[in-house]
Amino acid sequence: xxxxxxxxxxxxxxxxxxxxxxxxxxxxxxxxxxxxxxxxxxxxxxxxxxxxxxxxxxxxxxxxxxxxxxxxxxxxxxxxxxxxxxxxxxxxxxxxxxxxxxxxxxxxxxxxxxxxxxxxxxxxxxxxxxxxxxxxxxxxxxxxxxxxxxxxxxxxxxxxxxxxxxxxxxxxxxxxxxxxxxxxxxxxxxxxxxxxxxxxx
Amino acid sequence: xxxxxxxxxxxxxxxxxxxxxxxxxxxxxxxxxxxxxxxxxxxxxxxxxxxxxxxxxxxxxxxxxxxxxxxxxxxxxxxxxxxxxxxxxxxxxxxxxxxxxxxxxxxxxxxxxxxxxxxxxxxxxxxxxxxxxxxxxxxxxxxxxxxxxxxxxxxxxxxxxxxxxxxxxxxxxxxxxxxxxxxxxxxxxxxxxxxxxxxxxxxxxxx
Numbered sequence: 001x002x003x004x005x006x007x008x009x010x011x012x013x014x015x016x017x018x019x020x021x022x023x024x025x026x027x028x029x030x031x032x033x034x035x036x037x038x039x040x041x042x043x044x045x046x047x048x049x050x051x052x053x054x055x056x057x058x059x060x061x062x063x064x065x066x067x068x069x070x071x072x073x074x075x076x077x078x079x080x081x082x083x084x085x086x087x088x089x090x091x092x093x094x095x096x097x098x099x100x101x102x103x104x105x106x107x108x109x110x111x112x113x114x115x116x117x118x119x120x121x122x123x124x125x126x127x128x129x130x131x132x133x134x135x136x137x138x139x140x141x142x143x144x145x146x147x148x149x150x151x152x153x154x155x156x157x158x159x160x161x162x163x164x165x166x167x168x169x170x171x172x173x174x175x176x177x178x179x180x181x182x183x184x185x186x187x188x189x190x191x192x193x194x195x196x197x198x199x200x201x
Numbered sequence: 202x203x204x205x206x207x208x209x210x211x212x213x214x215x216x217x218x219x220x221x222x223x224x225x226x227x228x229x230x231x232x233x234x235x236x237x238x239x240x241x242x243x244x245x246x247x248x249x250x251x252x253x254x255x256x257x258x259x260x261x262x263x264x265x266x267x268x269x270x271x272x273x274x275x276x277x278x279x280x281x282x283x284x285x286x287x288x289x290x291x292x293x294x295x296x297x298x299x300x301x302x303x304x305x306x307x308x309x310x311x312x313x314x315x316x317x318x319x320x321x322x323x324x325x326x327x328x329x330x331x332x333x334x335x336x337x338x339x340x341x342x343x344x345x346x347x348x349x350x351x352x353x354x355x356x357x358x359x360x361x362x363x364x365x366x367x368x369x370x371x372x373x374x375x376x377x378x379x380x381x382x383x384x385x386x387x388x389x390x391x392x393x394x395x396x397x398x399x400x401x402x403x404x405x406x407x408x
Contacts, residue, residue, distance in 0.1 A: 017298055022230035022274055024296030026237060028287055035240035043236035048225050093357060095377075110209035110342050112253055113269065122235070125227075126219045128269045134211040137344065141391045146216055156393045161209065163340045164375045164399030165359045 047122050055086050056119035056169055057190035060201075061183045063096075064174040073171065074098055081119060091118035093165040097158070099173045099197075104151055105158045106144065106197030107168045108136045114162035116169050120195055127196065137161060147198045170197040202306060202336055203343060205261040210344040210386070231270040238273050247280040250366035254338035255279045258302035275302055309337025311369025316358055316402045320374045326352045328378060328405040338366035341404040345396075348385055349408060350378040353397065361401050373402040 015023070029035040059081055063070035073080040077094035081087060094116055097105040109115065110133045115123040126132055135143050140157045144150075151157065160168045172194045178186060193199035208214075226232035242249055255276035256264070264272065279302040281287040292299060312335075322328055332347040333339075340362045356375035364371040379397050382390035 018268075018271055018274065019228070019230045021278075021296040021299055022234050022237075025274065025278055025281075025292075026233060028281070028291070028295055029237055029240065032286060034244050034246065034286075035237055039240055040233050040236040043239055044226070044232035047235070048232070052225070093359075095354075110344075111207055111340060112256065122225055124220065124223050125269065126217050129214075129217065130208055130211075130265065131214040131217045134208040134214050135217070137209045137396050138386055138389075139391055140394055143217060147219070153392065156395070157391070159394070159396045161342065161396055161398045163342060164356065164362070164401060166356055166375070166377065166399045 051088075051117060052121035053119075053190075053192035053195060054187070055081075055084075055121075056116070056192075056195045057187040058084055059086070059096075059119055059169070060171060060190045060195065061187035063171055064186055065183050070171070077169065086118045088118045090114070090167055091116055093167060094119070095160075095166050095168050096171045097160060097168055098171045101173070102154065103156050103158060104144075104197065105160060105168075105170045106136060106140060107160045107162065107170060108133060109162045110134070110137055111163055114167060116167035119169050120192060124192070144198060147193075149199055169195050172197075172201045175201055202257060202309075202338070203334055204257045205264050206257045207343050209342045226270075230274075234270045234274045234277070238277050241277060241280070246284055246286065248365055250338060250360070250362045251280060252276055253362075254305070254366040255283075255302050257338065258305065260300070260303060263300055275300065305367070306336035309335070309367055311337075311364040311367040312361060312371055312403060313364070313369065314373075314403055315361075315371045316373040320355050320358075320376075321402055322352045322355075322374075322376055322405060322407075324352050324354055327408050328352055328376075329408045330378075330400065330404055331406055333404070335363060337363060339363045339404075341400060342398065344385055345378075345380055345398050345400070348380055350380040350384070350398075352376045353379045356399060359401075361403065363401075363403075375399050375401050376405065378405070 063073050073096045077096040099105055113123055113128040137159050140159050189201045191199055194201040256272045259275055278299050282289050329349050330345045354377040358372050358374050361371040361373045377397050378400050379395050382394035
């Protein structure tokens with residue numbers, strides 16, 4: 001952010017070295033016909049507008065209101081999200097893991113940044129960061145507590161490390177007191193972090 | 202390769218820092234870099250395994266000090282040069298200052314063994330992760346090597362990353378294996394914790 005932004009005038013900053021390198025690489029790829037402006041715009045637009053946690057929230061809300069859908073989701077999540085029109089890269093081998101009063105699930109990729117794109121979009125920076133990737137497999141209770149999620153000692157913690165083709169989403173528990181809410185209202189309660197397993201809805 | 206990307210169980214990184222209302226991309230070039238990599242993989246310039254391995258081959262200090270999308274940009278530039286699509290001199294002229302990833306290890310070889318038609322292990326089976334340290338790409342995290350676990354789910358027969366990153370064609374079944382916290386971290390393990398890791402058949406052996 002420019003230090004001049006608050007004076008009401010736009011003073012363009014010189015591009016950073018990494019920006020210049022990205023731009024130059026883009027020119028090289030365009031020159032070789034490997035990428036087009038239209039493709040870049042469509043991909044960026046898709047992840048900024050259409051592919052994100054609101055998709056996974058629909059899946060979770062459906063599972064909360066429809067026990068048969070919940071069973072299908074837990075048996076074959078890739079097929080179950082396709083029923084809602086969802087799918088695509090990093091969703092071909094999707095597994096939904098269910099939180100219960102005695103089991104809490106949380107997802108990581110210790111080796112890189114694997115994440116279920118069709119239901120959650122692209123991961124937040126903290127998910128890709130060294131602190132999360134290094135620690136959540138070794139001290140999950142401590143990390144979750146630091147992130148604001150207190151778990152009883154009686155709750156088993158299961159950490160899912162996405163090291164191969166499988167991608168995971170957490171099916172959180174439906175919050176108490178939501179019996180009167182319909183599916184669309186329930187979906188609004190479901191956060192990205194609840195589907196990673198670092199928060200409750 | 203045993204590179205710094207394999208972070209599971211490493212100490213010293215401090216608290217997880219989150220950001221409220223985080224944007225999908227923090228700068229315009231990040232989204233465009235994401236799209237460039239998608240285009241390059243889509244055009245089969247390189248497969249996703251080669252791409253991951255190119256990130257792992259970054260100099261360790263560079264990897265730890267650079268942002269996530271700088272990893273992507275570095276890997277993309279590295280692969281374009283290695284695949285002969287861009288000459289190193291052209292890259293330096295057009296995009297000066299790239300610190301490319303290091304070359305593939307000279308002894309990195311694609312394993313050739315594919316799984317048979319039937320999976321070797323079944324849910325419920327006890328397994329031990331082989332204590333291998335391949336110099337090339339692998340998706341077997343160090344923190345499970347040599348450790349005992351139990352198969353909980355049979356996955357699909359997929360391209361073996363260790364092979365696909367080095368031009369190989371081997372395909373193997375994958376398994377979701379459950380490891381008890383105490384079997385990974387000993388007395389330091391937090392109580393009632395388990396880690397589930399997806400592992401290719403060749404990473405596993407019967408106990």
